[in-house]
Amino acid sequence: MTPNLKHLHPYPFEKLAQLKQDIVPPKDKSPIALSMGEPTHATPHLIQEALLTHLHGLANYPTTKGLPELRQTIAEWISRRFQIPANIINPETQVLPVNGTREALFSFAQCLIDSTKVSPVVIMPNPFYQIYEGAALLAGAEPYFLNTLEDSDYLPDFDAVPDDIWQRCQLIYICSPGNPTGSVIDQAGHEKLLNLAEKHDFVIASDECYTEIYDNESNPPPGLLQTAYNMGNTAFKRCVIFHSLSKRSNAPGLRSGFVAGDAELLKDYFQYRTYHGCAMPLPTQHASIQAWKDEHHVVENRRLYREKFAAFIDILDEVCTVTQPPASFYVWLKTPIADTEFAQRLFAQENITVLPGSFLSRDFDGINPGLNHVRIALVAPLDECVEAANRIKNFLNSL
Template identity: 75%
Template sequence: MNPHLSQLHPYPFEKLVTLKQGITPPADKAHIALSIGEPKHATPHFIQEALLRHLHGLTQYPTTKGLPELRQAIADWTCRRFGIPTGGVDAETQVLPVNGTREALFSLVQAVVDPADKPVVIMPNPFYQIYEGAALLAGAEPYYLNTVEVDGYLPDFDSVPEAIWQRCQLIFICSPGNPTGTVLTQSDHLKLLALADKYDFVIASDECYTELYDDEAHPPQGLLQSAYQAGITDFKRCVIFQSLSKRSNAPGLRSGFVAGDAEVLKQYFKYRTYHGCPMPVPTQHASIAAWNDEEHVNLNRQLYRDKFSAFIEILQDVCEISRPPASFYIWLKTPIDDAEFAKQLFAQQNITVLPGSYLSRDSGGINPGANHVRIALVAPIEECVEAAQRIKAFLNENKP
């Protein structure tokens, strides 16, 4: 067996099952799940209909590169969304459709990393655990870049030692962040682009939450947007990951894309032809419909805004809680150990949240996820309001 498999940590939700084992929550309270970032809003009918209209496509083997119409729809959306001139993203050489960002985040690392060179993969801490698993299985050493409150829960690139940058082959950034909802600015991107140019590493920007933001006048900045504005029109060393899971409430569609540096994508495409992961043709047509429509995304954002407003209003007088600029997560500080908080909240109120320490690693003498829980406001607003009321009661009854 691959010896690197032994280095993999249990997935956060496996730990959560163990944490809750043997606990019987109150029977008079319906369970409310706020632990998994799985959108519960309805998938728009026009996406479903596009899928059904093209079921005849199941008789075809799909190609790894995908339909030209899909790549063009993705390229056009990327240009519209990130202020890049039409044609600034080449659908032929700078776009690849993928079966959701999870498989792409993992597989890109396998294509990019050279294990013979003592590679390092830098990632934010806390993080999406795929980053770590991808690095370990590629034979790289993960470097955990703490995102802590004093820095606004943003990565401090200046804190990374020179020796780490010299060995870095790829860095993951996640903006808007999971679990914090914080957003990297153009100046953050420019600093990282300069570092990538100096030390020659790939920037892998996980942007699957960019379409869920609070301020309609200030959508989150994308990496390709920053690169283009800085004159890096070939997106050298830049790769972004986007998905329809959050944007279009279609996590089961397993549809997203990778875009950016044509040279990186050329080699990644070669890898994917062996990886065996082309997107089914009906899924591609449903994806074209989704990328070509913004009305449903605007409505989706408003649903999350309403939930954030209602949830925070209920809790703001009993705990320190802030509204993130983007994503659908509340990164809540806990008055006690985060795992104990989650355990007792389930036992007393039948609500499941995710301990922050399950999303991070000890680094530099701290675990930056400790004493936080991630709350995913994915349930209907009525359930989110009920959950907030129960959490308020829990906090009032369990004051340290």
């Protein structure tokens, strides 16, 4: 086995299961799970219908590159969503379908990192989606963490990275809107990072899987390719974006997303994926085409999340400081006691499961930015979110 396996940390939900292991919650209170970012809104009928209509496609091997119609649909969606003129995105060379962003975010590092170079570095935000760290470690690179703190609106401070780290950096993961904070990197932040990438010759992997869950309909989060184009980087050099239908279309079980950007990088990544054996099934491709073409269900999806945020915050605002992030469906709540104790006692008293922030972060530069926070995913139905808010309010009042 690869010796790098020993460097992997237990996954956050494995730690959470251990934290709850010996606790028996009250039987008179129904369980409410707000720990995992798994959407529970209904998957649109147009996705289900397309799957059923194209089940005959199971008799055929899919290609790694995917159907031309799917890649064309994705290219058109990128152009519409990020205000990039039509025909700038080449669906033949700059778009690849993937089986959800998780597998792509991981495998991209395996393809990209050159471990023969001295001490390769992969930079990532802290807290973070643990796939970034695992991808770096298994690719033989050193993770370098960028603490995202309240003072900087939970955004990474690229100026804080020493030059010697930038010089060894081969890949940086950014997540905007952020998990778990919901913070959004603006165009100026993207511009700074793009200039650094050009200076030090590293690749930017922009995880944008929450980009369609936002509060202000007139101010959607910007994307990395959007900023690159506005800067004149029309070939999107050193840029790859990762998008998914899991959150946007409430279809996590579909395992469908895409990567897009720098054609030279995607040429090599396509070859890697050909050997990796991760082609998207044809029924999934046809369902994805319909999902990327339709925006009505996405607008409704955002409305439902806004409704839940408003109700949840209205209840908790009396007992704690709680704010709605500009995007995502997470509340990044400060806790008056240790985050692990908070999660344990909340489960024991109220039968509500939330995720301790320290499970999503690492001690770095003398700080663990996840300490004394919990991540609350407002994925449950509205009535459950309201019930959860009332129970959390009662719990906070009991402390």
